[in-house]
Amino acid sequence: MEKLKKEIVHPKIIQALLEQDNNLTVEDVLDNEMILNMGPQHPATHGVLRVVLRLDGETVIACVPELGYLHRGYEKMAENMGYLEYIPHTDRLDYLSPPANNVAYVLAVEKLAGIEAPKRAQYIRMIMSELARMGSHLIAIGALAMDVGALTVFLWTMREREKILNLYDVICGARFTTSYTRIGGVAQDIDSATLINIREFIDQVDENVDEIEKLLNSNRIFIERLEGVGVINAQDAIDFGLTGPSLRGSGVEFDLRRATPYMFYNEMDFKIPVYKEGDCLARYFVRADEVRESVKIVRQCLDKIPQGPVLANQPKKVMPRKVEVYTRMEELIHDFMLVNFGLNPPVGEIYHAVENSKGELGFYIVSKGEGHPWKMKIRSPSFVNLQALSKLCIGHLISDVVAIIGSLDPVMGEADK
Amino acid sequence: MDFKELLKNVLTEQFPGGKLQFSEFTDELTVTVSRDIYVEFCAFLKTDERLAFVLLEDLTAIDWATRKSRFTVVAHVFSIANSSRLKVKAPVDDKDFSIDTVTTVWQTANWHEREVFDMYGIIFKNHPDLRRMYMPEEFAYHPLRKEFPLMGIPGSLPLPKKS
Amino acid sequence: MGLEAKLKQDGYMTTTIDAIVGWARKSSVWPMPMGISCCAIEMMAVGGPKYDIARFGSEVMRFTPRQCDLMIVAGTVTYKMSKVVRMIYDQMPEPKWVIAMGACTSTGGMYRSYSVVQGIDQFLPVDIYLAGCPPRPDNLLNALMLIQEKIGKTRARDYDDIKQPEIISL
Numbered sequence: 001m002e003k004l005k006k007e008i009v010h011p012k013i014i015q016a017l018l019e020q021d022n023n024l025t026v027e028d029v030l031d032n033e034m035i036l037n038m039g040p041q042h043p044a045t046h047g048v049l050r051v052v053l054r055l056d057g058e059t060v061i062a063c064v065p066e067l068g069y070l071h072r073g074y075e076k077m078a079e080n081m082g083y084l085e086y087i088p089h090t091d092r093l094d095y096l097s098p099p100a101n102n103v104a105y106v107l108a109v110e111k112l113a114g115i116e117a118p119k120r121a122q123y124i125r126m127i128m129s130e131l132a133r134m135g136s137h138l139i140a141i142g143a144l145a146m147d148v149g150a151l152t153v154f155l156w157t158m159r160e161r162e163k164i165l166n167l168y169d170v171i172c173g174a175r176f177t178t179s180y181t182r183i184g185g186v187a188q189d190i191d192s193a194t195l196i197n198i199r200e201f202i203d204q205v206d207e208n209v210d211e212i213e214k215l216l217n218s219n220r221i222f223i224e225r226l227e228g229v230g231v232i233n234a235q236d237a238i239d240f241g242l243t244g245p246s247l248r249g250s251g252v253e254f255d256l257r258r259a260t261p262y263m264f265y266n267e268m269d270f271k272i273p274v275y276k277e278g279d280c281l282a283r284y285f286v287r288a289d290e291v292r293e294s295v296k297i298v299r300q301c302l303d304k305i306p307q308g309p310v311l312a313n314q315p316k317k318v319m320p321r322k323v324e325v326y327t328r329m330e331e332l333i334h335d336f337m338l339v340n341f342g343l344n345p346p347v348g349e350i351y352h353a354v355e356n357s358k359g360e361l362g363f364y365i366v367s368k369g370e371g372h373p374w375k376m377k378i379r380s381p382s383f384v385n386l387q388a389l390s391k392l393c394i395g396h397l398i399s400d401v402v403a404i405i406g407s408l409d410p411v412m413g414e415a416d417k
Numbered sequence: 418m419d420f421k422e423l424l425k426n427v428l429t430e431q432f433p434g435g436k437l438q439f440s441e442f443t444d445e446l447t448v449t450v451s452r453d454i455y456v457e458f459c460a461f462l463k464t465d466e467r468l469a470f471v472l473l474e475d476l477t478a479i480d481w482a483t484r485k486s487r488f489t490v491v492a493h494v495f496s497i498a499n500s501s502r503l504k505v506k507a508p509v510d511d512k513d514f515s516i517d518t519v520t521t522v523w524q525t526a527n528w529h530e531r532e533v534f535d536m537y538g539i540i541f542k543n544h545p546d547l548r549r550m551y552m553p554e555e556f557a558y559h560p561l562r563k564e565f566p567l568m569g570i571p572g573s574l575p576l577p578k579k580s
Numbered sequence: 581m582g583l584e585a586k587l588k589q590d591g592y593m594t595t596t597i598d599a600i601v602g603w604a605r606k607s608s609v610w611p612m613p614m615g616i617s618c619c620a621i622e623m624m625a626v627g628g629p630k631y632d633i634a635r636f637g638s639e640v641m642r643f644t645p646r647q648c649d650l651m652i653v654a655g656t657v658t659y660k661m662s663k664v665v666r667m668i669y670d671q672m673p674e675p676k677w678v679i680a681m682g683a684c685t686s687t688g689g690m691y692r693s694y695s696v697v698q699g700i701d702q703f704l705p706v707d708i709y710l711a712g713c714p715p716r717p718d719n720l721l722n723a724l725m726l727i728q729e730k731i732g733k734t735r736a737r738d739y740d741d742i743k744q745p746e747i748i749s750l
Contacts, residue, residue, distance in 0.1 A: 012548045043643040068551030069661045073693030080567050095618035158628035238471050241525030259500045348442040379475040387528045413617050569694025574659035577666035577703045
């Protein structure tokens with residue numbers, strides 16, 4: 001192994017590492033301790049996260065996460081493109097649950113522009129969000145298990161996820177980056193045969209999750225590597241701004257689907273899984289339970305889904321269907337106006353947040369009444385959750401850092417934006 | 418009583434003298450505070466038992482480009498007990514683009530403020546670790562300022578050579 | 581053709597060293613999964629049970645560049661990341677090949693912005709450009725087959741004057 005050169009680590013990172021004891025110099029530290037660079041290309045950092053660790057033997061004394069290796073300038077791009085154009089970009093934020101991001105974005109724009117999507121579209125959006133949540137949690141569980149050494153689980157969860165991707169493929173025409181929602185509705189209706197397929201899929205999820213849990217929950221190595229590792233109590237978790245499974249693993253019953261219901265989540269019957277321990281194992285349990293709750297929500301949606309249109313009838317704001325554009329004059333004019341001048345929402349600003357698989361995904365849009373936003377801020381859960389990493393790691397062994405990152409389940413696409 | 422009414426009453430009682438301005442768009446309440454009471458105001462929001470805005474969801478800034486006070490810092494706070502959200506806005510000092518940090522109130526503000534510093538060049542006074550969040554340290558610009566072009570400035574970021 | 585049948589028949593076969601080395605190389609390409617963003621998930625799917633890259637002799641994804649001969653750059657490469665990608669490429673032993681997986685790796689794709697490198701061919705030699713955002717797993721398998729074809733045609737003398745480049749630091 002090559003020795004870490006001093007110039008590879010920026011002095012400001014070193015300074016952040018040494019923060020607690022200001023009288024130390026880097027040379028002192030390098031004599032007695034060790035500074036270890038982990039990432040950005042590392043199998044266990046879930047993408048391009050870079051963590052610089054200061055170690056005493058194998059114990060972590062300080063930890064500085066370094067982000068920005070996947071900073072793609074989403075917010076700048078949003079200021080330079082129309083509201084409609086931006087939908088495909090939201091796919092690639094949290095790329096483990098693309099439809100859920102689409103939904104979050106269009107809900108924000110609809111709130112700003114005062115559009116209400118039809119009921120059937122809302123139900124379809126809920127189904128898609130919950131499928132996305134299942135897929136994302138399955139990958140999170142699989143990747144966490146892989147990080148601590150159980151490869152089989154990863155292959156099993158991958159197998160389950162492929163089934164979800166097949167459903168996307170039928171519903172949206174793309175297996176991964178769906179871009180499924182439109183402002184005012186969804187791209188196309190789900191036909192009844194696909195609804196039956198979704199039901200067939202969710203009917204067997206519980207069984208498969210049981211199987212995965214059987215493999216993990218009785219695995220002593222898995223339990224011992226996670227239990228009591230990376231503990232954060234409820235107060236600190238709120239103070240660090242954690243949301244999603246990471247917060248619920250610390251005993252705070254906070255879920256935006258309940259706290260500020262959007263779509264029809266207030267009509268759904270589901271539990272919010274909460275564990276008090278606040279360690280990596282608790283976060284894993286929360287995810288596994290949430291998959292089951294999602295199954296319940298999808299089942300209720302399938303039972304309740306009404307018939308009707310899937311696109312709102314507000315021609316000045318909602319893009320018409322392509323077939324209509326080709327055959328009717330009015331629609332052609334509206335299409336022309338929307339494409340050229342864009343959706344012009346009123347002057348104002350809104351913040352709309354939804355509960356995504358990683359936590360609270362919020363869009364803050366400032367409009368000056370133009371076709372493109374004046375400012376758009378994405379409040380990404382992974383970014384905020386990662387902040388707790390430097391606290392969680394302290395005092396643990398270096399192998400636990402891997403488990404902690406896995407249990408926080410960051411996706412760098414949205415953490416770096 | 419409606420929580421919004423309560424909120425307005427409590428806040429105007431605590432900070433009298435027209436220091437707060439309330440505005441509402443759709444159903445979202447925004448309060449604009451002056452720079453000198455910004456941190457005090459945030460601390461009150463968090464510690465007051467009736468309000469309990471314990472969760473700082475987001476902190477960002479807006480570049481108004483042509484307005485007199487160019488930057489505004491916006492914080493979104495959430496009260497878990499009351500299931501209610503509030504936007505707090507504070508104008509940034511125009512001379513040196515600086516404002517006090519709220520890291521002392523919510524720890525999570527740390528990274529949010531670093532991000533704002535990186536993107537807008539706003540300096541947060543007394544911030545424990547103010548350095549760039551995303552861009553390399555050598556980068557000389559602040560990308561989200563309105564004068565920065567979308568495609569960047571050629572040559573501002575080095576690329577390795579293709580041998 | 582059945583190696584056993586051939587051996588049983590006359591016990592020897594004639595070929596060139598180039599042909600046999602090329603055949604061996606192309607049948608066991610060890611990829612370096614340079615997973616950066618969304619495409620990395622599709623790359624994981626290729627390793628998963630449904631698409632199963634093991635059928636092509638490439639399931640040995642090694643996260644250390646020293647053991648790999650094919651770099652799959654999967655995801656948007658930013659300027660900050662470009663140094664890392666180049667460093668890892670330099671650490672791989674010769675001969676080596678590169679697949680630019682996905683639109684943003686090949687050309688910058690939908691990310692026309694200040695921080696994204698508009699195509700990794702600005703600092704890396706690329707063998708295969710792979711279309712799609714992200715490409716479907718079948719498409720990655722196709723790229724792998726194309727690269728195998730290319731590897732099969734290489735000859736030892738192509739690498740006569742190769743120097744190991746110096747390793748640059750971040």
